[in-house]
Amino acid sequence: MPRPRTPLSSYGRISVDAVEYVEGESRRRLVVVKTPEKRHGYWRARTRYRFPSGKLRQVERFDVSAAKAEAALRKALTSIQESTRSEVKRETRMQDLGARFLASKANRAPRTVEGYRDLIERVINPRIGDLAISEVTAERLQRLLDVIVEESGTGTAKNTRAVLSGIMGLAVRSDAMERNPVRDLAPIEGKRVGAKPVPLGDLPGILEAVSGDKQLRIQDMADLVEFIAGTGVRISEAIDLDGPDVGITAPAGIPTIGAVVTVRKSKTDAGVRRLTVPSSVAVMLAARPLGEGPLFPTPLGKRRDRNNTSADWQEARERLELGEYSFHSFRKTVATALDQAGLSARDIAEYLGHTDPHVTMRTYMSKTVGGSRAAEALDLAMHVRQV
Incomplete structure (x- = not known):
């Protein structure tokens, strides 16, 4: 039965021998000393290493004792393995x-x-x-x-x-x-359960509880929740916004403040859009510092992490007994409010940044509408309790 091949990037048995040089006819030769106690040379440790190319090459090291020679060889083999560790092998973790x-x-x-x-x-x-x-x-x-x-x-x-x-x-x-x-592997079975939308009648009460919670205020989370509830943006889009992405407007003859938010970083190309936000959200944004940094930073002024922010919201909603409503729940609620206000499917898709299923609409329709009808419908949903 043939001997199994040495695996790539590994070596075989290490042999250690006493050796010395002897004078030959034309040059000195290295020979193994049969009686090590009488030797006058060195100890040699050697083995054969199989490189990633598949070639076997002998590697050897010499020293004044058997232990030192073997230690020197093992150190050399370690260096060789480290130099080739970028190769993916069966032994790779x-x-x-x-x-x-x-x-x-x-x-x-x-x-x-x-x-x-x-x-x-x-x-x-x-x-x-x-x-x-x-x-x-x-x-x-x-x-x-x-x-x-x-x-x-x-x-x-x-x-x-x-x-x-x-x-x-x-x-x-x-x-x-x-x-x-x-x-x-077997298919992963199970019905996909999406985010549960917030009932329109419950939305004002939830926002009122959020606004009045001291802990959320300390975390500077209340404005973030109101912004997501009023615009339906993804949590990742909201925390990626910077101050300059907000444009505050005060139209002549109109006593309310307006705001247009430019979403520049999104999950899809369709998500890059400009939104006219509800007036209440515009007032909130106008009261925030609109510097060069994140629009909704952490209390330390850093950009928020999506997972940590979602965990903070989960803790808050459980503490306030608000129900199992994730950030994505508000996105579904916004879609419901806009639908009930009579907006077309195209208008809703553009406001939420959804990719339109129709090639023509996806390619040629503007992605910057997000007009006043949507904002007015959301203002109504956010602040009027339904009976």
Whole structure:
């Protein structure tokens, strides 16, 4: 039976011999001393290392004792392995492969990469980050996803599966695996449960509770919640806004303040838009400092993190017993208010920054309307209790 080949980027058995040079006819030769106690030379430690190219080459080191020679050789082998560690091998750990995957996605949208990183660091690495690629089987991944479905729901499980597929695909393309094991996993079943919209009749009461909460005021969260409830923007869009993105207007002959907000960073191209906001939101914005920094910063003046901000809102709504309404709930409520006010589907899509399903509308219709009819309808929804 043939001897198995030495794996790439690894070495075989280390042999240590006493050696000395002897004079030959034309040159000195290195020979092994059969009786080490009588030697007059050095000790040699050697082995054969298989480089990523597949070639086997002998590596050896000399020193005055067997232990020192072997230590010198092992140190040299470590240096060789470190110089080739950028290669993806079967022994590569999942957390290292995940870091390489993130680096390969550097040209994606920052929020997309942030989502990948969050799943890798929060969900994948704590569970299988120390496994070698060769240890990642379909059975292990299936158990992992089953646990994620149980603990975090089908949405997180599906996103995790997508990231795992990308990570393991990188291993396949690097010849560290023959087949992507994610392809053999069972479909993730479960009805997708979206955000629960805030009933229009409950919206004024919720905003009143938010405005009067001392903790939300300390966190400078009350204005952010009012802004999202009055415009339906995504939380990521709101925290990406800067002061110069707001234009305050005071039309002649009209005693109210107006405001136009330019959303520059969004999930889709259709999301880049200008919004005329409800008058109450305009008054709130006019009272805020509109400097060069974030429009809704943290108490320390930094740009908010989406996950931390969502967690703060969850804590607040549970403390105030406001119901299971996420930031996206307000977005659905805005859509409902605009629909009941008689706005067309196109107007609503443009106000919310949705990608229009019709190619003509998506390509040729303006994405900067967000006009006064929408703002007036939202003012009514935010401040008039329905009976």
